[in-house]
Amino acid sequence: MEPITSHTGKAIVMPNNNIDTDQIIPKQFLKNILKTGYAPHLFFDWRYDQSGKPKPDFALNKPENQGATILISGENFGCGSSREHAVWSLTDWGFKVVIAGSFSDIFYMNSTKNGLLAISLPAADRKILNTATSTDQITVNLVDQYVEFKGQRFHFDIDPMWKNKFINGLDDIDITMKYEDQIEAYEAAMPTFD
Amino acid sequence: MSKTMFEKIWDRHVITGQPGEPQLIYVDLHLVHEVTSPQAFQGLRMNHRKVRRPDRTFATMDHNVPTKDIFNVKDLISKKQIETLRQNAKDFGIRLAGMGEADQGIIHVIGPQLGLTQPGQTIVCGDSHTSTHGAFGSIAFGIGTSEVEHVFATQTIWQVEPKQMGIHVHGKLPDGVYAKDIIMAIIAKYGVKFGVGHAVEFYGDTIDAMSMEERMTLCNMVIEGGAKMGVVHPDQITFDYVAGRKYAPKDMAAAEDYWSQFQTDDPAAFDEVIDFDVSDLAPFITWGTNPGMAVPYDQAFPEPQDQNDAHAYEYVGIKPGMKPTEIPITWAFFGSCTNGRLSDLRIAASYLKNKHIAPGVHALVVPGSMAIREAAEKEGIAQIFRDAGCDWRMPGCSACLGMNPDKIPAGAHCASTSNRNFEGRQGAGSRTHLASPAMVAAAALNGHFVDIRKEASVWSR
Numbered sequence: 104m105e106p107i108t109s110h111t112g113k114a115i116v117m118p119n120n121n122i123d124t125d126q127i128i129p130k131q132f133l134k135n136i137l138k139t140g141y142a143p144h145l146f147f148d149w150r151y152d153q154s155g156k157p158k159p160d161f162a163l164n165k166p167e168n169q170g171a172t173i174l175i176s177g178e179n180f181g182c183g184s185s186r187e188h189a190v191w192s193l194t195d196w197g198f199k200v201v202i203a204g205s206f207s208d209i210f211y212m213n214s215t216k217n218g219l220l221a222i223s224l225p226a227a228d229r230k231i232l233n234t235a236t237s238t239d240q241i242t243v244n245l246v247d248q249y250v251e252f253k254g255q256r257f258h259f260d261i262d263p264m265w266k267n268k269f270i271n272g273l274d275d276i277d278i279t280m281k282y283e284d285q286i287e288a289y290e291a292a293m294p295t296f297d
Numbered sequence: 298m299s300k301t302m303f304e305k306i307w308d309r310h311v312i313t314g315q316p317g318e319p320q321l322i323y324v325d326l327h328l329v330h331e332v333t334s335p336q337a338f339q340g341l342r343m344n345h346r347k348v349r350r351p352d353r354t355f356a357t358m359d360h361n362v363p364t365k366d367i368f369n370v371k372d373l374i375s376k377k378q379i380e381t382l383r384q385n386a387k388d389f390g391i392r393l394a395g396m397g398e399a400d401q402g403i404i405h406v407i408g409p410q411l412g413l414t415q416p417g418q419t420i421v422c423g424d425s426h427t428s429t430h431g432a433f434g435s436i437a438f439g440i441g442t443s444e445v446e447h448v449f450a451t452q453t454i455w456q457v458e459p460k461q462m463g464i465h466v467h468g469k470l471p472d473g474v475y476a477k478d479i480i481m482a483i484i485a486k487y488g489v490k491f492g493v494g495h496a497v498e499f500y501g502d503t504i505d506a507m508s509m510e511e512r513m514t515l516c517n518m519v520i521e522g523g524a525k526m527g528v529v530h531p532d533q534i535t536f537d538y539v540a541g542r543k544y545a546p547k548d549m550a551a552a553e554d555y556w557s558q559f560q561t562d563d564p565a566a567f568d569e570v571i572d573f574d575v576s577d578l579a580p581f582i583t584w585g586t587n588p589g590m591a592v593p594y595d596q597a598f599p600e601p602q603d604q605n606d607a608h609a610y611e612y613v614g615i616k617p618g619m620k621p622t623e624i625p626i627t628w629a630f631f632g633s634c635t636n637g638r639l640s641d642l643r644i645a646a647s648y649l650k651n652k653h654i655a656p657g658v659h660a661l662v663v664p665g666s667m668a669i670r671e672a673a674e675k676e677g678i679a680q681i682f683r684d685a686g687c688d689w690r691m692p693g694c695s696a697c698l699g700m701n702p703d704k705i706p707a708g709a710h711c712a713s714t715s716n717r718n719f720e721g722r723q724g725a726g727s728r729t730h731l732a733s734p735a736m737v738a739a740a741a742l743n744g745h746f747v748d749i750r751k752e753a754s755v756w757s758r
């Protein structure tokens with residue numbers, strides 16, 4: 104996983120509450136064999152009309168929003184089905200950070216496995232962030248745990264374990280491999296019957 | 298303090314961590330199939346990782362495999378998953394039983410058949426019916442795709458130790474009643490959630506008298522009762538089954554000596570015990586849309602208890618108070634990791650011998666593996682099926698889940714030896730009635746279920 108200590112980028116605002124994983128990526132796109140390639144299907148039902156044409160007024164389709172890396176949303180982001188594809192489609196589109204009021208547990212766990220930084224901020228702070236336009240930059244400083252926008256700083260909380268994981272770019276496998284000596288010792292002591 | 302067999306195996310595999318918390322467990326055998334592995338392999342590639350122990354990893358294709366013409370995969374996604382596994386196995390140096398090869402078959406059938414599955418092991422696979430392998434006295438359970446990647450890279454997995462449940466199964470099974478009926482009866486009685494959070498050990502004189510194939514049927518389906526896994530203690534029947542197989546230990550004496558230690562000290566070691574007498578058991582049949590919605594052959598379908606039941610009746614198109622004889626069976630499916638083994642086919646064939654299935658019935662016979670198919674050809678069983686008017690196919694998961702072209706049409710009632718009767722499981726709108734291979738054979742012959750106990754003495758169990 105790529106380490107993240109600080110990230111600066113432009114944001115897309117989708118302030119709705121309860122954006123579920125079916126909206127993030129509908130089930131017909133789960134039959135892929137890869138963790139990548141989901142970007143075209145992200146928010147599919149909101150993004151395209153009946154004939155499959157991009158809806159020009161949807162945030163992801165606006166030319167000025169291309170290259171955005173931060174998504175700002177409402178409460179309970181990523182609720183619904185456990186599909187890890189929801190996270191894969193966000194990272195595949197280029198998002199590095201999602202700021203929301205709260206996240207579903209499974210979505211949060213999946214985001215930690217895939218290097219997507221999920222940050223919870225209270226409604227008052229998000230109200231200010233929601234005014235961000237495509238010409239604004241937002242900075243997320245993970246080391247000091249704040250989001251900075253137009254000179255204002257908003258503190259966020261994060262479990263030290265997840266913080267460490269993101270800052271050092273560790274994934275579950277890296278963490279397990281800290282026990283490599285023990286795994287090797289175990290393997291050396293295993294019974295064999297050959 | 299007394300310990301269960303499960304706890305003894307578990308303790309031997311802990312690398313780090315405290316009881317009650319996630320513990321890092323060593324994985325002895327990792328089984329892989331085409332549907333749940335591609336993203337895991339891609340994850341390895343993206344991070345420049347290798348499979349830590351290719352020698353403890355074994356792959357095959359089963360879910361997507363066409364059973365009519367195995368080399369002609371028409372569905373593009375199926376084709377891609379199959380090709381991807383072939384490439385991944387090659388790139389990562391994993392043993393593969395590829396399309397049409399002698400060792401190919403349903404992953405839970407070939408593990409035991411090749412002697413990969415052994416007592417005292419920890420076994421994982423990205424598939425819930427991995428519980429099947431517990432029949433050998435091993436800890437075997439299904440995992441998700443992220444965990445598959447983790448096992449590839451580390452040969453370990455983080456797990457919290459499950460609680461221990463014992464099911465004491467005793468009594469002599471009546472003629473015409475099988476392991477499948479026992480597990481269906483247990484799920485019907487205790488519900489589809491009774492085992493949640495538990496490893497379930499089956500023990501008692503009924504179990505001791507069972508073949509490995511019967512024990513596998515029990516452990517396979519126990520997850521339909523919510524259990525994480527099922528286990529049976531290893532004994533001489535287990536050792537004899539493993540001995541001489543392709544990947545069996547060479548020094549069997551040493552292996553048996555080691556395996557023999559894995560026995561539950563006494564029932565007090567279980568957190569919970571269920572007592573189950575099989576001496577009066579009747580064959581079971583499901584009427585609804587989960588495996589718990591089942592009745593013994595001689596009972597009418599129950600009054601709906603809730604919205605769920607009412608919906609199930611509507612979907613299946615039958616009514617409370619009806620009897621199993623009144624279900625118009627037009628399809629029969631013999632196969633799956635529950636009942637697609639040679640002994641299952643033998644039982645079905647013994648009933649079909651010199652007879653023909655009812656007009657209007659389509660019967661699919663899908664052996665669990667290439668080796669089973671071969672053996673059935675040699676024994677003449679395959680010919681019995683063909684002569685009876687059945688469609689004798691190549692091995693695979695087939696109509697157990699309908700990911701390949703073998704689908705039961707909408708509205709059709711299918712007597713099936715598989716393990717799940719969920720809505721649409723065997724094809725959109727399909728109506729599944731789970732039963733033992735003997736009951737399914739009888740249903741295919743008659744166009745409806747019949748009481749096989751009356752004729753059961755004519756064939757051997």
Ligand code: SF4
Binds near residue numbers: 694
């Ligand atoms: S036979 Fe059915 S239950 Fe068994 S692995 Fe295949 S799809 Fe799953």
